[in-house]
Amino acid sequence: MTNILPGPVDSPLARMRVVLVRTSHPGNIGASARAMYTMGLARLVLVAPAKFPHAEALALATGAASVLEGAAVAATLAEALAGCALAIGLSARPRAFAGRVMSVREASREAIARTRDGEVALVFGTEMSGLSNEELAQCGIAATIPANPDYASLNLAAAVQVAAYELRIAAGEGDVWRAPRFARATHDDVESLYAHAERTLADMRFLDRKRPRLLMPRLRRLFGRAGLEREEVNVLRGILARVDELIGRTPR
Amino acid sequence: MTNILPGPVDSPLARMRVVLVRTSHPGNIGASARAMYTMGLARLVLVAPAKFPHAEALALATGAASVLEGAAVAATLAEALAGCALAIGLSARPRAFAGRVMSVREASREAIARTRDGEVALVFGTEMSGLSNEELAQCGIAATIPANPDYASLNLAAAVQVAAYELRIAAGEGDVWRAPRFARATHDDVESLYAHAERTLADMRFLDRKRPRLLMPRLRRLFGRAGLEREEVNVLRGILARVDELIGRTPR
Numbered sequence: 200m201t202n203i204l205p206g207p208v209d210s211p212l213a214r215m216r217v218v219l220v221r222t223s224h225p226g227n228i229g230a231s232a233r234a235m236y237t238m239g240l241a242r243l244v245l246v247a248p249a250k251f252p253h254a255e256a257l258a259l260a261t262g263a264a265s266v267l268e269g270a271a272v273a274a275t276l277a278e279a280l281a282g283c284a285l286a287i288g289l290s291a292r293p294r295a296f297a298g299r300v301m302s303v304r305e306a307s308r309e310a311i312a313r314t315r316d317g318e319v320a321l322v323f324g325t326e327m328s329g330l331s332n333e334e335l336a337q338c339g340i341a342a343t344i345p346a347n348p349d350y351a352s353l354n355l356a357a358a359v360q361v362a363a364y365e366l367r368i369a370a371g372e373g374d375v376w377r378a379p380r381f382a383r384a385t386h387d388d389v390e391s392l393y394a395h396a397e398r399t400l401a402d403m404r405f406l407d408r409k410r411p412r413l414l415m416p417r418l419r420r421l422f423g424r425a426g427l428e429r430e431e432v433n434v435l436r437g438i439l440a441r442v443d444e445l446i447g448r449t450p451r
Numbered sequence: 452m453t454n455i456l457p458g459p460v461d462s463p464l465a466r467m468r469v470v471l472v473r474t475s476h477p478g479n480i481g482a483s484a485r486a487m488y489t490m491g492l493a494r495l496v497l498v499a500p501a502k503f504p505h506a507e508a509l510a511l512a513t514g515a516a517s518v519l520e521g522a523a524v525a526a527t528l529a530e531a532l533a534g535c536a537l538a539i540g541l542s543a544r545p546r547a548f549a550g551r552v553m554s555v556r557e558a559s560r561e562a563i564a565r566t567r568d569g570e571v572a573l574v575f576g577t578e579m580s581g582l583s584n585e586e587l588a589q590c591g592i593a594a595t596i597p598a599n600p601d602y603a604s605l606n607l608a609a610a611v612q613v614a615a616y617e618l619r620i621a622a623g624e625g626d627v628w629r630a631p632r633f634a635r636a637t638h639d640d641v642e643s644l645y646a647h648a649e650r651t652l653a654d655m656r657f658l659d660r661k662r663p664r665l666l667m668p669r670l671r672r673l674f675g676r677a678g679l680e681r682e683e684v685n686v687l688r689g690i691l692a693r694v695d696e697l698i699g700r701t702p703r
Binding site for chain 2: 230234236237238239262263291292293300301302304343344345346347350352354356357360361364368372373374375376
């Protein structure tokens with residue numbers, strides 16, 4: 200059987216397909232599409248969905264409507280898995296499963312590695328009972344999301360979110376937004392600041408040069424921990440220069 | 452201000468509180484409670500929720516109704532954070548944040564470590580716009596969930612699910628269910644199997660002892676990779692013994 204989803208397969212995440220089996224509630228299909236797309240997954244296959252397409256699916260997909268529009272519908276799980284290099288079934292307790300059982304984190308690393316061979320499917324069962332033994336047997340790996348043993352019932356879309364998140368990190372796309380870094384102060388800038396501070400503190404008679412105690416080491420420790428930026432050194436030296444003026448000293 | 456949530460704080464996860472700020476939709480409060488509880492988190496504080504309590508929250512919490520029942524409602528974020536050792540704000544792009552920015556995985560490790568000092572709060576903003584700059588400024592760390600730069604809009608409860616999942620793993624509660632392991636075959640068991648197989652295959656004239664090629668090495672490689680269990684060795688020897696009978700040999 201040929202691949203039922205056409206389209207580009209140029210990155211590991213683009214080679215992942217999410218398969219939802221016999222989903223009861225169309226809202227869960229939409230929420231799963233949203234969860235996928237937030238992590239960069241876009242290929243969705245629905246096996247015998249109770250209701251699809253459906254307005255509630257579209258409403259819960261919000262900005263991920265394109266994932267629903269591109270979704271394929273398959274009559275059987277076998278059809279949904281055709282053309283895949285590997286299928287990974289999500290299961291809370293894969294008791295009757297003969298293959299390898301691993302955490303979703305381990306399974307995600309395996310999934311990304313196997314995208315070298317072709318598409319990899321991530322398979323989710325129904326809201327009420329997950330994948331049947333027969334369905335799970337069609338998968339090469341059973342993946343489990345660690346959970347509270349007293350209440351391990353993740354919502355379907357929440358399980359898709361966790362698995363998609365782990366796939367994104369496994370694919371090396373786990374970078375988070377960082378604030379732009381400002382120029383760090385040089386060693387000389389910082390030493391000049393400490394020298395200036397020591398003079399001014401002495402002039403203020405806050406520091407007694409004959410009995411300096413730990414004042415300067417404490418200031419060094421504080422600013423060293425912060426990691427001063429060049430602009431911050433300028434601000435601090437400006438404050439010191441103003442103190443110098445107020446106590447009648449000219450800046451040296 | 453004293454701790455607004457009473458209760459036991461005997462494990463790292465029991466010292467985590469989830470704070471939802473100005474949540475618009477009661478369904479998201481219920482789904483967040485469910486997400487928390489699947490990962491073993493139970494302490495929820497709601498800051499100025501639009502509607503609470505509400506039937507829709509209860510419906511989406513499913514088996515986690517106890518989390519909703521135990522939830523505290525606070526008028527302000529400052530009240531919700533009272534008594535905490537650390538507050539971590541979830542934010543997609545903490546542009547104006549002066550503190551440390553880290554991934555939710557890094558932040559979860561920090562959170563669990565800091566539960567030694569007291570409770571740690573995980574703070575989530577509104578569905579539409581997240582935390583305001585003023586709210587995030589009340590947090591010591593901004594945590595970011597890696598996401599698709601073209602569509603980084605996780606559902607509120609989905610974000611709670613990912614963060615709670617990372618906390619559970621950081622707390623060392625990431626073990627997944629494993630099938631019980633059966634007794635492995637001993638070296639001697641396995642070598643006796645290979646010896647038996649070689650005799651039988653020769654008797655069947657499938658193996659030519661003068662030109663054995665790679666048959667036995669290939670079988671050794673296959674079974675070695677599988678890691679034979681004792682019971683499996685017994686089954687395989689039973690099959691060989693039956694072949695022995697059929698071709699008129701008595702088992703040796």
